[in-house]
Amino acid sequence: MILTESENGVPPSQNGPIPEVVIILSDRIDALERALGTIRRRGMSLAVFSLFRQDDDLVLTLRGDGGATIPDRWLEELVALMDVRQVKVAVLD
Amino acid sequence: MSAGRVSGAELLRRALVNEGTRVMFGVPGGAILPFYDVLYGAPGPRHVLMRHEQGAAHAADGYARASGEVGVCVATSGPGATNLVTGLATALMDGVPMVAVTGQVPSNLMGTDAFQECDTLGITMPVTKHGFLVRRAEDIPGVVAEAFKLARSGRPGPVLVDVPKDVQSAETDVPDEIASRSPGHGYEPILEKERFAASFVDGKPTTIGAAISAAVALLRAAERPVLMVGRGVITSETAEEVRALAEAAKLPVVTTLLGLDAFPTRHPQCVGMPGMHGTERANQAISASDLIIGLGVRFDDRVTGKVSKFAPDAGIIHFDIDPRAPGRTIRTDVAVLGDLRETLPPFARGVSEGYEAPAAWWQRVHQWRREAGEPAAPMDGTNSTGPLSGRQVSRAIAEVVRRDHAIVVTDVGQHQMWMAQEVAEADPCTHLTSGGLGTMGYALPAALGAALGAPERPVWAVIGDGGFQMSFQELATVVQEGVQLRVAIVNNGALGMVRQWQMRIHGGRRVASDLGAPDFSALANAFRIHAEMVDKAGELDVALDRAATWPGPVVLDLRIPAEDEVYPMVPSGAGLSEMWMTAPAEKVVP
Numbered sequence: 001m002i003l004t005e006s007e008n009g010v011p012p013s014q015n016g017p018i019p020e021v022v023i024i025l026s027d028r029i030d031a032l033e034r035a036l037g038t039i040r041r042r043g044m045s046l047a048v049f050s051l052f053r054q055d056d057d058l059v060l061t062l063r064g065d066g067g068a069t070i071p072d073r074w075l076e077e078l079v080a081l082m083d084v085r086q087v088k089v090a091v092l093d
Numbered sequence: 094m095s096a097g098r099v100s101g102a103e104l105l106r107r108a109l110v111n112e113g114t115r116v117m118f119g120v121p122g123g124a125i126l127p128f129y130d131v132l133y134g135a136p137g138p139r140h141v142l143m144r145h146e147q148g149a150a151h152a153a154d155g156y157a158r159a160s161g162e163v164g165v166c167v168a169t170s171g172p173g174a175t176n177l178v179t180g181l182a183t184a185l186m187d188g189v190p191m192v193a194v195t196g197q198v199p200s201n202l203m204g205t206d207a208f209q210e211c212d213t214l215g216i217t218m219p220v221t222k223h224g225f226l227v228r229r230a231e232d233i234p235g236v237v238a239e240a241f242k243l244a245r246s247g248r249p250g251p252v253l254v255d256v257p258k259d260v261q262s263a264e265t266d267v268p269d270e271i272a273s274r275s276p277g278h279g280y281e282p283i284l285e286k287e288r289f290a291a292s293f294v295d296g297k298p299t300t301i302g303a304a305i306s307a308a309v310a311l312l313r314a315a316e317r318p319v320l321m322v323g324r325g326v327i328t329s330e331t332a333e334e335v336r337a338l339a340e341a342a343k344l345p346v347v348t349t350l351l352g353l354d355a356f357p358t359r360h361p362q363c364v365g366m367p368g369m370h371g372t373e374r375a376n377q378a379i380s381a382s383d384l385i386i387g388l389g390v391r392f393d394d395r396v397t398g399k400v401s402k403f404a405p406d407a408g409i410i411h412f413d414i415d416p417r418a419p420g421r422t423i424r425t426d427v428a429v430l431g432d433l434r435e436t437l438p439p440f441a442r443g444v445s446e447g448y449e450a451p452a453a454w455w456q457r458v459h460q461w462r463r464e465a466g467e468p469a470a471p472m473d474g475t476n477s478t479g480p481l482s483g484r485q486v487s488r489a490i491a492e493v494v495r496r497d498h499a500i501v502v503t504d505v506g507q508h509q510m511w512m513a514q515e516v517a518e519a520d521p522c523t524h525l526t527s528g529g530l531g532t533m534g535y536a537l538p539a540a541l542g543a544a545l546g547a548p549e550r551p552v553w554a555v556i557g558d559g560g561f562q563m564s565f566q567e568l569a570t571v572v573q574e575g576v577q578l579r580v581a582i583v584n585n586g587a588l589g590m591v592r593q594w595q596m597r598i599h600g601g602r603r604v605a606s607d608l609g610a611p612d613f614s615a616l617a618n619a620f621r622i623h624a625e626m627v628d629k630a631g632e633l634d635v636a637l638d639r640a641a642t643w644p645g646p647v648v649l650d651l652r653i654p655a656e657d658e659v660y661p662m663v664p665s666g667a668g669l670s671e672m673w674m675t676a677p678a679e680k681v682v683p
Contacts, residue, residue, distance in 0.1 A: 030214055030226065037218050076416035082223045082243065 019070070021046060022088040023060045023078060031083030032058060038081065042074045057085060063092070101230030102127040102261040105194070106135060108237035114138040114165050116545050117194075118152040118538075120145070122169025123209060125196030127261035138165070141545065141574055144566040146173050148538035150180020150193065152567075155539030157189050158525045159500055160546030161330075163244050164191045170198050171209030174255070175216060179532055181251045182220040186529025187351060188328060188415075190249035192240050193217075197226070197257040213255045224253040230265040248415040249328060292430045293419070301436060304429045308386070308410045309443035311427060312342070315384035315408075317454045320344040321367070324351035324528070325389015325413060329433040332356065332521045334441065335388060341445040345458050347375040349390050351528040354519035364458060368396040369663045370510040374461035376661070376669035381457065382407045389413060389433060392422045393529065402668025412436055479630050483657045486583055486633065487511035490555060493637050499551040500525065500543050504536035504560035507589035510659045512555055523550070534563030537580065541567060544576045551579065551641065558584040558610050568620040571646050579640045580648045582613055587655045597676065598664060607655070617648035628652035 025031045032051075039046055039062065046062040053059070064070065079087050099107075105128055109117065118141045121129045132140055143149040146168040153164030164184075168177050174195040184191045197203065198210040214224045223243050225236045233256070240252040292304035299307075312318055326335050332355050339346050339362055347367045348356050356363055365372030367379050379385065385407045390396070392411070397403040400423055410427045411419040419428035429436050487508065494501045495517040502525040503509040509526055516524055525543055527535040540554035556564075561582050571578050592606040617624035623643055627636045627650070640647040661672040 030218075030224070033215065034218050034223075041219055071420065073417040073419070073421060080247070080416075082239075 019064060020049070020090045020092050021062045021064075021070070021075070021078075022086075022090075023062070023084055024054070024057050024086040024088075025060065025081070026083035026085070027053060027056055027058050028083065031081075032060065034081055035060060035078060035084060038074075038077055042077065044070050044074055046070070097267050098264045099267050100127060100131065100261065101227075101233050101256065101263050101265060102131045104230060104233045104265065104267070105237065105256065105261065106131050106138075107267075108234045109165060109194075110137055111234075112192075112237060112241040113162065115162075116141060116156060117165035117167055118143050118149040118156070118542060119167030119194075120149055120169070120173060121167075122171075122173045122196065124170035124198055124258045125167060125173070125194075125256075125261070127258060128167070128194070128196065128256070140167070141541075141570065143538065143570050146176030147179050147534065148541075148564065148567045148570070150177045150191070151183065151532070151535050151538035152542035152545075152570075153191050153193075154180060154184045154187075154189050154535075155502060155525055155542030156546035157184075157191055157542075158539070158546075159522055159543035159550075161522065162190075162546065163241055164189065164542065164546075165194065166191065167194045169196045169209065170213065171211045173209075174213040175211060178217060178220055179530075181217055181253070183527050183530045183532045183535060184251040185220050185222070187527065188248045188250060188324060190244040191251040192237075192244050193221075193251060193253045195253065195255045196261070197255045199259040200228070200257045201259070203257065213253070217253045220251070221253045222250040224255065226255045227257070227260055230260050230263040231268075233260075234268055293425075293428045295426060301429060301431050302439070304427055305436060305440050305443065308412075308427045308429060308440055311384055311408055311410060312386065312444055313448050316451050317382045317407075317457075318342075318344055318384040318386065318450055319378050319382040319407075320346045321349065321379075321385055321387045321390050322346060322352040322355045323349040323388065323390030324355070325433060326352060326355035327389075327521050329389065329414070330521070331433045331437055334433075334437050336360070338437065338441040338444065341441070343449040343455070344386075345378055345450065345455070347371075347379065349396055349528075350513055350526065352390065353513060353516050354521050354524040355389075357518050358516055359518050364462070366513055367669065369398065370514065370659050370661060371396075371663075371669075372514070373661055373672065373674065374458065376663070376672055377461045378458055379404050379407075380668070380670040384408045384410065386410045387412065388437070391418055391529075394422065397422060398663045398669045398671075399666055402670070412440070481628060481630055481633060481651055481653045483507055483511045483583060483585070483589075483653050483659070484515065485630060486581070486651050486653060487515040487555075489633050489637055490553060490581055491515040491517050493641055494523075494553055495519070497551050497641060499523070499553055500540075500547060501553045501555060502526065502536045502540040502543055504554075504556040505531045505533045505590075506557045506559065507585070507593065507657075507659045508555055508557050508583035510590075511583075522547070533557075533560040536560060537564040538567045538570075540578055540580075541571055541574070541576055544578055545574070551577070553579045553581060555581045555583060557589060558582055558586065558613070559588045559608055561613070562608070562610065565616065568617065568622060568646070568648070572620055572622060576646060577644070578646045579643075580617075580646070581640075582648065582650050583653060584610065584613065584650055585653045585655045585657060586610060589655070589657075590659070592655065593658045593662075596658075597662075597673075613648060613650040622646045622648050624648040624650065626650040626652065
């Protein structure tokens with residue numbers, strides 16, 4: 001499931017000035033590796049901001065440079081990963 | 094409660110059978126030996142011993158494309174697994190459902206740089222939909238069920254299951270029922286999840302129904318529509334529905350390389366394949382269109398040419414099951430995300446209520462047809478003692494394939510494009526090729542897989558001399574399995590497409606594109622395969638007919654001049670309307 005804290009009423013090739021992307025995934029190294037590999041492979045301009053455990057999951061938070069964009073379709077690819085439970089997107093002031 | 098105890102390897106075998114696996118392609122080795130051991134005397138699946146793991150992956154791919162089932166390949170750890178990578182990437186790019194089973198070194202040796210150890214899961218992550226490392230024998234049934242579910246769901250693709258040797262050997266209870274018991278949270282196909290930006294219209298997310306309504310409205314207002322058909326139509330088994338839609342709305346149809354068997358190429362509304370080596374009329378129609386309706390296509394760079402010049406006046410409607418696809422390469426006005434089996438009928442109903450493409454548009458399309466005429470005449474085709482040409486060879490093979498309702502599997506390069514230009518009336522799942530990754534060495538093992546996946550059809554493998562030299566060891570597998578495969582080597586003594594680019598784009602500076610080659614007939618004979626060499630135009634048809642009826646595998650060495658080139662051609666970086674119809678004189682270098 002994806003929760004969005006921003007209004008996603010922008011062209012699908014943009015999410016506006018970026019954002020913070022929070023990925024909740026299974027607490028396994030290969031799950032983390034696959035999520036990070038997807039981010040790298042698709043050229044998403046994101047950097048790791050934090051990583052911590054929450055109950056039985058990992059919470060990976062990434063942030064982009066101001067004005068950077070991430071196509072929604074790449075967020076969809078993250079959602080499609082088997083070990084990803086949730087992707088949350090927010091635009092930071 | 095359990096039904097006795099068996100090894101993990103036996104559980105693996107039973108799980109594969111449970112998923113309907115009839116045939117699997119593999120090469121044994123140390124870390125996968127417990128699995129091979131349980132195949133001894135077992136009722137199934139049938140195992141086909143390939144001569145290289147890459148061939149096993151391609152054979153599973155060909156089997157899947159021809160049969161519509163999940164293809165299965167098996168390899169050992171280390172080099173066995175790494176040799177699968179090209180085949181997995183090929184399947185991922187073209188959306189082919191596969192499950193690859195690999196052996197891994199015993200759990201206690203993992204991470205010690207043991208003999209034939211590698212990080213199979215890590216290496217294959219970018220080229221699979223998902224990968225599993227099985228740590229406990231009791232997890233095997235659930236993991237295999239999950240792997241098959243993943244491979245088939247959404248946009249199909251390859252999934253890897255890595256099983257350490259000790260897990261294969263460990264004894265465990267047999268579950269009463271093999272069901273999905275994933276150690277993870279269980280996979281939900283993406284379309285069943287809450288959507289972030291499912292379908293959209295003008296960039297705004299909306300429901301599938303609203304997107305379809307918007308698509309209908311766009312088409313009803315269109316004066317110059319074009320329907321673009323791709324492999325998604327094959328995967329979703331909607332070729333008949335697409336044809337009905339096209340005929341009801343009288344839409345011109347273009348078919349991508351992987352959609353050539355999704356719409357009859359000789360249908361009066363088919364204007365051919367678009368893109369780099371597409372037909373002039375297809376590229377002209379797209380360039381002049383005011384609406385492109387893409388069905389299960391990727392709009393990849395070989396189709397679009399320079400994106401900024403692709404259909405500059407057209408709106409884009411994109412039907413696809415893959416949410417990553419719309420907008421990936423070109424601006425998309427309406428995206429309808431879902432299975433074509435569900436999204437096409439309401440769209441067709443909306444369109445069929447009185448809409449037909451305007452007659453004035455068809456007049457222009459017909460004009461391009463007349464101007465383009467028939468494809469260029471074969472080189473020296475009227476001279477029976479003259480040399481063969483690539484187009485003549487392809488046209489003749491395509492005719493035999495059509496006549497015999499055969500499957501044709503092409504490799505990559507010039508012959509692939511000639512065959513695509515000449516393919517005639519192909520049924521769904523009968524024109525197989527590596528379209529996305531462009532994998533040389535694909536055709537021979539994939540054709541073997543296709544022959545086992547669709548045994549009711551004759552199978553032709555059409556391969557360049559370069560691709561054949563990457564894969565000919567699988568002739569041994571062809572003989573071993575008694576497969577009546579027809580192999581046509583389009584032999585120009587060169588890496589033909591590389592040579593063509595060097596001649597036309599790199600100033601005639603040919604580097605590493607002229608190939609030496611063995612005597613292919615003698616080589617085939619060494620495998621105890623009947624072979625013929627043909628180098629005269631007048632001998633071609635007889636040789637093809639003889640091959641079509643030969644009671645066993647056949648290799649034809651079809652010699653064409655290295656100077657033969659594929660046209661039309663849209664040079665890299667140009668728009669579709671800027672195609673070369675013949676070799677540009679100013680770029681010809683003797």
